[in-house]
Amino acid sequence: MTHTFAAITVLAYLASMGLYLRFLFSGKELTGRLATLLMFLGLVTHYLALLMRARGTHTVPYHDLQGSMVLFGWLLAVTYLCLEIYHKQRTVGGFVLPVILVFFLAAYLVPDHSNTPTTVHGVVFALHVTLSILAYAAFALSCVLSLMYLAEERVLRMRRLGEVVWRLPPLELLERMSHTSVLVGLVTIAVGTSLGFLTVDRQLATEHYSYFDPKYVFTLFVLALYAIYFRLARTAAWRGARASKLCVFNFALVVVNFAVINIYFSQHHRYF
Amino acid sequence: MEIVLVGLNFRTAPVEVREKVSFSHEQALRASEELRARGILEETLVLSTCNRSEVYGVHPVGNRESAAALSSYLSNFHHVHPEQLNPSLYHHYDHDVVRHLFRVSAGLESMLLGEAEILGQVREAYLRAHEDHVTGPVLNRMFQAALEVGKRVRAETELGTRPMGVASAGMKLAERIFGKLNDRSALVLGAGTISEQVVSQLRERNIKNLYLSNRSREKAEEFAKQYNGTVVEWGEWDTSLRLPDVIVSAVGVQEPLLTKSLIEKAMAARGNRALFLMDLGLPRNIAPAVAELYNTYLYTMDDLTEIVQQNRNARQSEIPKAEALVEEHVGKFISWQASVELIGVLDTLRASLKERRAAFLQEKLAGMNHFSPEDREHLGVLMDELIERLLIAPAERLRAEKEFRKKIQSLEAIRELYLSDREKS
Numbered sequence: 241m242t243h244t245f246a247a248i249t250v251l252a253y254l255a256s257m258g259l260y261l262r263f264l265f266s267g268k269e270l271t272g273r274l275a276t277l278l279m280f281l282g283l284v285t286h287y288l289a290l291l292m293r294a295r296g297t298h299t300v301p302y303h304d305l306q307g308s309m310v311l312f313g314w315l316l317a318v319t320y321l322c323l324e325i326y327h328k329q330r331t332v333g334g335f336v337l338p339v340i341l342v343f344f345l346a347a348y349l350v351p352d353h354s355n356t357p358t359t360v361h362g363v364v365f366a367l368h369v370t371l372s373i374l375a376y377a378a379f380a381l382s383c384v385l386s387l388m389y390l391a392e393e394r395v396l397r398m399r400r401l402g403e404v405v406w407r408l409p410p411l412e413l414l415e416r417m418s419h420t421s422v423l424v425g426l427v428t429i430a431v432g433t434s435l436g437f438l439t440v441d442r443q444l445a446t447e448h449y450s451y452f453d454p455k456y457v458f459t460l461f462v463l464a465l466y467a468i469y470f471r472l473a474r475t476a477a478w479r480g481a482r483a484s485k486l487c488v489f490n491f492a493l494v495v496v497n498f499a500v501i502n503i504y505f506s507q508h509h510r511y512f
Numbered sequence: 513m514e515i516v517l518v519g520l521n522f523r524t525a526p527v528e529v530r531e532k533v534s535f536s537h538e539q540a541l542r543a544s545e546e547l548r549a550r551g552i553l554e555e556t557l558v559l560s561t562c563n564r565s566e567v568y569g570v571h572p573v574g575n576r577e578s579a580a581a582l583s584s585y586l587s588n589f590h591h592v593h594p595e596q597l598n599p600s601l602y603h604h605y606d607h608d609v610v611r612h613l614f615r616v617s618a619g620l621e622s623m624l625l626g627e628a629e630i631l632g633q634v635r636e637a638y639l640r641a642h643e644d645h646v647t648g649p650v651l652n653r654m655f656q657a658a659l660e661v662g663k664r665v666r667a668e669t670e671l672g673t674r675p676m677g678v679a680s681a682g683m684k685l686a687e688r689i690f691g692k693l694n695d696r697s698a699l700v701l702g703a704g705t706i707s708e709q710v711v712s713q714l715r716e717r718n719i720k721n722l723y724l725s726n727r728s729r730e731k732a733e734e735f736a737k738q739y740n741g742t743v744v745e746w747g748e749w750d751t752s753l754r755l756p757d758v759i760v761s762a763v764g765v766q767e768p769l770l771t772k773s774l775i776e777k778a779m780a781a782r783g784n785r786a787l788f789l790m791d792l793g794l795p796r797n798i799a800p801a802v803a804e805l806y807n808t809y810l811y812t813m814d815d816l817t818e819i820v821q822q823n824r825n826a827r828q829s830e831i832p833k834a835e836a837l838v839e840e841h842v843g844k845f846i847s848w849q850a851s852v853e854l855i856g857v858l859d860t861l862r863a864s865l866k867e868r869r870a871a872f873l874q875e876k877l878a879g880m881n882h883f884s885p886e887d888r889e890h891l892g893v894l895m896d897e898l899i900e901r902l903l904i905a906p907a908e909r910l911r912a913e914k915e916f917r918k919k920i921q922s923l924e925a926i927r928e929l930y931l932s933d934r935e936k937s
Binding site: 267269396406408411412475476477480481 | 784
């Protein structure tokens with residue numbers, strides 16, 4: 241059943257991506273609506289695939305790399321769809337869906353990693369994980385938007401306009417969308433990290449938990465950098481391309497946090 | 513039911529002839545009413561723009577000479593000698609009229625390929641004619657379909673999306689940066705023709721604040737009054753350059769008017785918010801080094817001309833797509849027309865057969881006195897039912913016929929075989 245849902249999800253996302261790209265070139269409203277509809281369908285089956293995964297563990301699937309990746313992909317899709325509806329802008333879909341697809345497919349392609357499941361459970365912990373991954377998804381989205389901004393800004397400044405530039409969202413809208421996305425990321429990572437500390441606090445008495453995990457330090461560092469971005473992006477010296485570059489740099493640190501710090505330095509985090 | 517069109521456009525007539533044959537709304541109404549009153553046309557619609565004057569109509573049954581009558585009427589109406597007018601006129605009939613109108617509304621027959629204005633003009637002409645009750649079912653259907661074609665061509669092809677003039681190309685570029693311009697400010701330097709084109713584009717986009725500056729304060733004020741702008745003092749760049757998001761310069765200067773240091777200061781004052789500059793002057797009004805400044809986007813006349821040229825080529829390549837849409841709708845209209853004609857032919861045929869049935873019964877039953885009046889009536893009802901049954905089969909077959917040509921051939925065959933000359937017309 242999991243595989244059926246996964247197959248439908250991949251097909252829906254692929255079709256949606258194709259339609260989003262077609263919409264980018266044709267500008268046909270119907271194509272855009274169909275793309276959103278298919279993405280929504282993918283989102284539903286993606287959720288069902290997640291549910292199947294979670295059935296065995298009775299909690300959010302964060303015990304393995306695959307589960308975390310599928311969850312990340314789903315939250316990225318949810319964040320994007322909310323942003324699309326909020327800003328009424330469909331031209332970004334074709335650029336976000338490949339990222340979602342890569343994470344979704346990679347989860348099924350990477351070898352099954354047997355690992356020691358975490359002994360921590362409960363609603364607070366599940367929320368901590370979910371919100372943290374949602375923050376990563378929002379930051380990933382802001383990174384895609386910033387890359388789009390940089391590409392379009394370059395094209396406009398170099399005066400080498402191609403076919404697509406007339407269809408892309410205006411630079412200032414891309415900037416606003418990126419800010420919204422970072423704001424979502426900042427709020428969720430702040431709440432998620434606080435819940436993480438609360439979990440540690442609860443576990444201190446019974447387990448070998450401590451506050452001195454490099455993951456905490458790095459996450460707080462990333463949070464600070466995004467807060468700085470959020471502030472700088474509104475200043476004279478940084479608004480525009482510089483802020484977008486900072487946003488891309490910050491996301492590179494998120495990837496380091498997710499991939500390097502988790503695996504090689506953290507004691508209590510592996511896949512979230 | 514035959515549709516006719518007589519008209520002239522920028523391709524067939526010079527401006528001197530076009531201006532003589534153009535119609536005001538009142539003239540269009542008067543002409544439509546006269547054409548109907550004289551029996552030249554049953555339905556009429558006059559489409560008159562600066563590039564074309566066209567009279568669309570539907571012939572009354574049996575009058576296939578109305579194109580000639582229309583030409584003569586136009587000549588009389590506008591007091592233009594037929595010898596001067598006739599070489600410029602074109603005549604189209606039936607499907608060619610439909611195709612022509614759909615092409616006009618798609619922008620394929622416009623001087624500026626794909627321009628959007630014509631669709632509004634077609635809509636306006638149709639709505640007025642409809643309100644004046646000079647159109648009928650055929651022209652209503654045809655013009656509604658034409659508006660649909662126009663909309664589809666603009667939505668589904670690139671024919672109308674790309675800017676074709678330097679001023680509109682500049683505005684489209686500004687929209688790539690800011691989005692809608694209705695909450696933005698613009699400063700236009702100069703009060704010549706190019707500046708006027710730009711200002712008109714800005715006003716079309718409902719620019720929030722429009723600042724105008726010119727060496728001659730008087731001319732600037734006149735310009736500002738015309739376009740509801742605010743005059744800013746010429747040369748007071750420190751204050752005026754910090755206000756707008758879009759700066760357009762089109763003045764005659766020997767040295768660049770806006771230097772890098774001036775714009776740099778303005779950018780600092782406006783908190784480095786993006787600034788779009790259009791240099792439409794020759795020699796250049798804005799120093800090229802301005803393009804190096806952070807968050808500034810500078811486009812010169814050459815850049816914009818190149819974009820316009822690219823767009824022109826791109827629009828040309830969209831013609832086949834637009835033509836395919838036109839043909840699709842022509843096909844739909846023809847099918848509708850055929851179905852209307854089918855109903856008409858069947859009605860005539862039914863009436864004719866019933867008439868013959870009545871005569872037949874009267875003749876054959878004359879010597880058969882043993883039939884009571886009730887029997888005779890019953891026989892008549894039975895024969896009517898037979899006629900209905902005989903008519904249903906060909907009607908259904910014709911309705912189901914997908915290929916239009918075959919449908920029309922069958923319709924013509926029925927007309928030829930069963931109807932008298934009087935009934936055929």
